[in-house]
Amino acid sequence: MIAQALRDKASVFFFIRTYFEKQIRDAMLSVVNDGIPVHDAIYSKRQLPFVQLEQAVLDVTEFEVKVGN
Numbered sequence: 001m002i003a004q005a006l007r008d009k010a011s012v013f014f015f016i017r018t019y020f021e022k023q024i025r026d027a028m029l030s031v032v033n034d035g036i037p038v039h040d041a042i043y044s045k046r047q048l049p050f051v052q053l054e055q056a057v058l059d060v061t062e063f064e065v066k067v068g069n
Contacts (some may be wrong), residue, residue: 020063027060028053028067 022039029035031046031052050067057065 005022010043020061023061024057027057030060031056 020065022037025040025042028042029037031048032042032046033058034046035045053067054065057063057067
């Protein structure tokens with residue numbers, strides 16, 4: 001019973017986290033025209049200052065995210 005409850009909580013947490021990751025990816029994709037979503041990041045041939053991606057995420061989601069390589 002307890003194990004099932006823990007699995008259920010983990011499942012909900014995973015769903016919520018992936019939902020927010022998608023919002024962040026979508027915000028970063030909005031500043032490039034060749035972006036490809038990759039798990040919890042994006043790929044683009046363009047090289048942008050990380051601060052530009054961070055600002056796009058903040059503007060769209062209100063999340064403060066630090067981007068790095």
